[in-house]
Amino acid sequence: MAKRLAWPERIPVRWRIAATAAGLTFLILLCFAGVLGSLVGDRIRDDFDDELLAGAGSLAAEVGFNTTLGETAETRRLNDSAMAGDAVIRIVNQLGRPVSPNASTSLFTDLGPPLAGIVDVGRYSVASEQIEGSSAFVQYAKPHADVEATVDRLWLFLGAGVIGGTVLALLAGLAVANRALKPIASLTSQAREIEETRDPSLHMPIPAAGDEIGELAETMDGMLASLDEARGERERAFDRQREFVADASHELRTPLTSVQANLELLQASLDGASEEDRHAISSALRSTRRMSRLVSDLLLLARADAGRRSATTRADLVRVVREAIAEVQPLIESHSLRDSIPSGELAVEGNPDELHRLVRNLLENALRHTPPDSRIELRLDRDGEDAVLEVSDDGPGIPDEIGKQVFERFVRGTGPADTAAADGSGLGLAIVRAVAASHGGSVEAGDSKAGGARFTVRIPLVRIDEPGVASVADETAPAGAALPRPPRAVP
Secondary structure: OOOOOOHHHHOOHHHHHHHHHHHHHHHHHHHHHHHHHHHHHHHHHHHHHHHHHHHHHHHHHHOOOOOOOOOHHHHHHHHHHHHHHOOEEEEEOOOOOEOOOOOEOOOOOOOOOOOOOEEEEOOEEEEEEEOOOOOOEEEEEEEOHHHHHHHHHHHHHHHHHHHHHHHHHHHHHHHHHHHHHHHHHHHHHHHHHHHHHOOOOOOOOOOOOOOHHHHHHHHHHHHHHHHHHHHHHHHHHHHHHHHHHHHHHHHHHHHHHHHHHHHHHHHHHOOOOOHHHHHHHHHHHHHHHHHHHHHHHHHHHHHHHOOOOOOOEEEEHHHHHHHHHHHHHHHHOOOEEEEEOOOOOOEEEEOHHHHHHHHHHHHHHHHHOOOOOOEEEEEEEEEOOEEEEEEEEOOOOOOHHHHHHOOOOOOOOOOOOOOHHHHOOOOHHHHHHHHHHHOOOEEEEEEOOOOOEEEEEEEEEOOOOOOOOOOOOOOOOOOOOOOOOOOOOOO
8 A cells, every 4th residue: 555645754855955945045035134124124214313313403403482573584494394394393382382482393292391301292203402501492393204104115116125125036946946856857757658658779869968856867777778688688588488398288289199009009909908008008098199199298388389371271160169068968967058059151261270269268168167057158150350159158156256367377166066186287278368369359257147157258350351261371480470369368
């Protein structure tokens, strides 16, 4: 079971790299903006306070108050100064009361008593300065909302700079990551193609830069070269093994045929022999026949593995099936066999003996793996450009433990109705698959409608425009003329 990854590990690498770069940039810009905003904000406020103090001092030095001179000129000067700086100016005594009705630019603004330094009164910041030679004070006040608005704009600008810099860092990180991972994408694409084609002879794209990715690509390319070389050596060894098995099986047929013929002659000549001699000869003859069948089966499979094709001709599949049914009739005993065979001709290009073996193996398989009184059905029909042969039964079906291996070699049933363990070799269905594949067809296994097993063979029919007799290839044909590999059976 695959390990479930945490959500950060499921994020693509390029996004993780870009997010890391953007996160570091955000932290750096945030610290920089915080320090800069604090320093500049304090400097703006200090400049505002210095401006208030300077304005109050300048007014205290310039605006003299003398009750004998009249107040019109002084009031005009105060109004001019207040309008120039959007300020409020008052001339008050120590209690904060105007010294005269006209000694203020705003009659409804109370700035409180004069105090040293900068004092916030309401929405104003107030600086007070005593008029030299007098007990009166000049109060110079400005709204501090403008200063705070300036500081807020500063923070807004810095915040926008942090966000903009982070976004730019994210985009730049994505661009750099994509550029850096582009060779890896090429390696992944090539590796996926090798996985689909299973061809290690393909080469990995080597990037021009001699960095770590280039080293990885060279290492993977060398690994593929080694695997391709090892595969070639293994295939050559398998070819030699297949050739040896095919040759050995072929050479074994002659002495076995001779031994079997001699035993049959000996059995026929033992009219006055003892019962023990007859039993010994019969046992040896049965063993020889069984060994001959096994060698014939192995020879057929070995030739298929080695790519050797038997002589082919135009064969009538209807006739082949009828002859196979007639041959297995003595083995049916208590079983019942029902067939559905068309009356016309189903012509295929192939070897009649091998096709006969295919049909007989399917019928014998059904007889061996079903209990007495079971019903076996054989159906031969045409489906488009294929001939379809189906053999089904109402027995126990294909065991689950061998369902995916039913066409493998030396696989035998182990159910209570199976007799193959006693007299079978486990090669019958493997031969069925090999013969079907050598004729360009396929075989599938499944469940019948009655609950038993069903085997379906499809073999291409001879087209009308094809010649009646195909070219004949002897069994010494080169291994390059390999038989088509059959599809994996699905029970």
